[in-house]
Amino acid sequence: MAVYKPIVSNYYDPEGWIQITEEDGSYFDDKPVVTDPLNGMIVNFSHYTKGFVKEYHKHAMSHVVYVIDGVHSSEGKRYGSGSLVLDPEGYACAHGSTPDNDCKFIWITNKAGDIQYLSEEQENPAELSIQNVNAFDSEGWELKEDGMEIKKAYTDPETGASLAFIRLPAGYCKETEYFVNTGLFVIRGELGSDLFNLRENTLTWLPEGYRRRWQAGNKGCLLLRIENTSKPE
Incomplete structure (x- = not known):
């Protein structure tokens, strides 16, 4: 069993941020925090500036965006701060910030997995859908x-x-x-x-x-x- 000390990282600490360049030349900022040794789970801080859109793609793992500040946009829907947005493994979409808002968020995966960029949109199976839970909603506690x-x-x-x-x-x-x-x-x-x-x-x-x-x-x-x-x- 791997034994290691606690990791502590603040989103607004400027150290540790790197720039990720997409295939189309656009870019976003990423701050790796955790790669878990058990199943490859990834926990990163990320920042999309206004107007950033990640090209149409799908992942070989389920992944979550937790919106710290700003607005996350996916499939025409907008998710504000406190939103925890899950895309299941294999779900195809384009997502990003909005034209008038940055998006500061935590990126969480259930395991390691690659990204596949798609040349055209494709219909998702009925059993695959985005889920959203908000930290500030009064229901469910x-x-x-x-x-x-x-x-x-x-x-x-x-x-x-x-x-x-x-x-x-x-x-x-x-x-x-x-x-x-x-x-x-x-x-x-x-x-x-x-x-x-x-x-x-x-x-x-x-x-x-x-x-x-x-x-x-x-x-x-x-x-x-x-x-x-x-x-x-």
Whole structure:
């Protein structure tokens, strides 16, 4: 089993960004954060400037865009901040920002996989469709006994990778052990520990077996939780 220390990365830290050039000469900015050793799951920060459109394509893996700021456009629909937009494996589309908005987002895949650019549009099978869950919607939240609230967003049927939104009340304090490799991205508020404090727009990636006592800030905390596979029975 690979053992490694927690990764901590803030979206707005200028270090680590690279420019990705597309086949048509357009480009976007990308900041690699995690490539998980278990299944090749990728978690990156990305930035599309106004008017960027990624050519018609499909991926050999399922992938998610979590919109931090701005607007994500796909198949004529617009998704604002807080949106978690899933494209299933093999789904063909063009997507990007909008003419009047940048898109700052987290890119998450369920596994490693290549991209295939398509010379023309193709109809997607009926069983393939985009899913969208928003962190700021009031529906879908489940209250736990300890005061934490959770909104389950997606569980991948192939790898068991899962995504969920977590709400912690002000002053919430609990020691947590992680049974799978887990990412926590702070959407709103602050999450503190004796080792480091996580402010807004910060992602930490925690190895399996990691244990940490967390405390939410005085305004509470809203998180996106990313797990690389399902928890053991």
